[in-house]
Amino acid sequence: GNSVTQMEGPVTLSEEAFLTINCTYTATGYPSLFWYVQYPGEGLQLLLKATKADDKGSNKGFEATYRKETTSFHLEKGSVQVSDSAVYFCALSFAGGTSYGKLTFGQGTILTVHP
Amino acid sequence: GAVVSQHPSRVICKSGTSVKIECRSLDFQATTMFWYRQFPKQSLMLMATSNEGSKATYEQGVEKDKFLINHASLTLSTLTVTSAHPEDSSFYICSARVAGELFFGEGSRLTVL
Numbered sequence: 001g002n003s004v005t006q007m008e009g010p011v012t013l014s015e016e017a018f019l020t021i022n023c024t025y026t027a028t029g030y031p032s033l034f035w036y037v038q039y040p041g042e043g044l045q046l047l048l049k050a051t052k053a054d055d056k057g058s059n060k061g062f063e064a065t066y067r068k069e070t071t072s073f074h075l076e077k078g079s080v081q082v083s084d085s086a087v088y089f090c091a092l093s094f095a096g097g098t099s100y101g102k103l104t105f106g107q108g109t110i111l112t113v114h115p
Numbered sequence: 116g117a118v119v120s121q122h123p124s125r126v127i128c129k130s131g132t133s134v135k136i137e138c139r140s141l142d143f144q145a146t147t148m149f150w151y152r153q154f155p156k157q158s159l160m161l162m163a164t165s166n167e168g169s170k171a172t173y174e175q176g177v178e179k180d181k182f183l184i185n186h187a188s189l190t191l192s193t194l195t196v197t198s199a200h201p202e203d204s205s206f207y208i209c210s211a212r213v214a215g216e217l218f219f220g221e222g223s224r225l226t227v228l
Contacts, residue, residue, distance in 0.1 A: 004158070036219075041221070042221055043119065043121075043208070043218075043219040043220050043221040043222060044208070044210075044219035045219070046216070046217065089158070089159070101147060101149055101164070101210065101212040101217055102149065102161055102164065103149075103151075103159070103161065103210075103217070104161075105151075105158040105159040105160075106158055107156065107157055107158040108158060
């Protein structure tokens with residue numbers, strides 16, 4: 001079956017530090033890949049996505065590149081802010097038809113950024 | 116953007132009782148909603164797909180008689196945990212699909228004593 005593995009947290013950084021959260025996946029075929037973010041007290045929000053190999057998703061200074069050869073979709077940000085403190089989820093889905101919306105999630109990584 | 120709202124955000128109940136969680140799409144119509152469950156320090160697991168006007172489709176291993184899903188209107192899906200037990204304590208999250216995008220509710224934390 002499909003699965004997503006994220007690096008274990010929590011991750012604690014100082015403001016302006018470089019962030020990497022690793023994500024690898026196992027799937028039959030070529031899924032779409034997503035990063036979701038959950039801020040305290042809020043629902044999950046789509047942060048970025050990539051739908052095919054070598055695509056780079058980017059948003060709010062975060063980026064991730066779909067690497068088919070390493071089945072990875074690592075999340076990076078060059079300079080984190082306190083407001084980036086949240087839980088980050090890597091996920092995959094197969095687009096099209098009834099499969100779209102059925103997400104397989106990683107376990108989530110808690111990020112805390114200190115001033 | 117589209118908003119999905121869940122209610123209640125937190126609920127505590129006694130073992131053996133039933134609890135209903137609502138998932139509403141506030142500014143759009145959703146023919147399809149999804150229910151996820153999250154255990155502490157674990158990922159979200161898809162429980163079922165809720166389709167307006169028809170029976171929900173449950174994922175393998177999810178007890179349909181235990182987790183009753185009703186999607187009676189285009190803006191409301193409900194999850195009822197029947198005869199709840201402490202092992203049902205979890206964080207339940209719904210999402211709705213519209214125009215090719217997914218929107219998630221804030222989640223509902225259920226604690227069964």
